[in-house]
Amino acid sequence: MSYVVGLRCRECHKQYPQKGVHVCEVCFGPLEVEYDYEAMKGKVTRESIAARERNLWRYRDLLPVDTEPRAGLNSGWTPLKRARNLEKHLGVKELYIKDDSANYPTWSYKERVVSVAITKAIELGYDTVGCASTGNLANSVAAHAAQAGLKAFVMIPHDLEQGKVLGSLIFGPTMVRIQGNYDDVNRLCSEIADKYGWAIVNVNLRPFYTEGAKTFGFEIAEQYGWKLPQHTVVPTAGGTILPKVYKAYHELIKLGLVEDNGPKIYSAQARGCNPVVDAIRAGRDLIKPVKPKTIAKSIAIGNPADGFYVVQAVKQSGGWGEDATDEEIVEAIKLLARTEGIWTEPAGGTTLACTIKLIESGRIPRDESICVSITGNGLKTVEVVQGHLEPPPSIPAKLEAFDAVVNGVRKAEPVTVGAGA
């Protein structure tokens, strides 16, 4: 049983049945899944959701699948963590980390979109799935395809971090490194989807895929006690997750499951790839593509597919956009690790760095509730902190040698970050 009505073009509103198409044939606008919210009223409730297992499929009434889920049965329901040490450090009243660095099984928010896309691919009869990826998506597609018994082709830029490359290869997909940046990979994948008739999850299955990102927002609301944080900061790459967090919040409001407290949503980007933030600041709807140059490779998308909708969602919610330099990103990665014990990748560092800047500039008031979206895990991108951490001393197995180290540490009186700092 599903509440899906079909697909509809966001621009010209032409309707389509559910199939592997993502672009309106009339105006090239993106297709969006349409639901019958009236039929959900009284049936989709806090109780009906809470009665389901604690994984992302507990929100399946608001997801575009008609059959039983075929992937991600242990994905989602990641921690929403009260970050008391960071609160103290930053001088704010109420700060939460929504931590998808702990998402199962490949440690990023991508499990959410892939679980829905893989289920839909099987439903629509595909036997081969694929993706254009900056790494995390490829990891997730490869893992979920392996367990679902589908063939996988994952396409990535040639210069990704080792952890992200091996993190896909281990699952046995066909991986192809494309000589170019993500936007080149993406463009090639559009042509591949056309030619080979595969389910490229973020190309021709995109309308279904993106809906999975809503579960990030649903979980924040439910875990916060069926309330919405007043400020949610979300990283922006291709622009999938931010508009879907906005949509998730507003679906819950529409169904009467949370109160409308005017939740504001903010876009975070790296300074070296900030086409969306640039448009928000300039008050433009038009996104000027850029050539990415940043250590935050997972969000280095210079021509974001949904950039326009990120700008719309930020504007409609009353939020804003902020960017962070590579140095600020690394500092924020270290700060999150040293205050909250969470090691995130540069995308997460970007989001925290931008949150701090939004607080310091007064855009986000210190006495209101804030949620920072952490979407990926630092273990996959060890390269970015190499050289930024003190190398450990190597000593003989003698107590005197150890004493010398302790004396050195005491003398240096290192700045301790976090509680009590």
Next chain:
Amino acid sequence: MAVKVRIPTPLRTLTNGVDIVELQGSTVGGLLNELSGKFEGMDKRLFKQPGELNRFVNVYVNDEDIRFLENLETPIKDGDDVSIVPAIAGG
């Protein structure tokens, strides 16, 4: 001057399924105008108004987005490869 223009799937209903069209033109704008003249209904799909592409139409010349070049004024020479690609993908 003969230039190959790649037609994406959603537009092939207008070209009777043809995926590569050979055209003459000295700029991208000129080329797309010629394409519009040749296939009924193409104009509306590509252009919001004369001289302004629809929001989701991306055009590449030899793998470079024309927004990094001179947009519709981008000059075209013999043997260039022009692709029309719907923007909504990826991420």
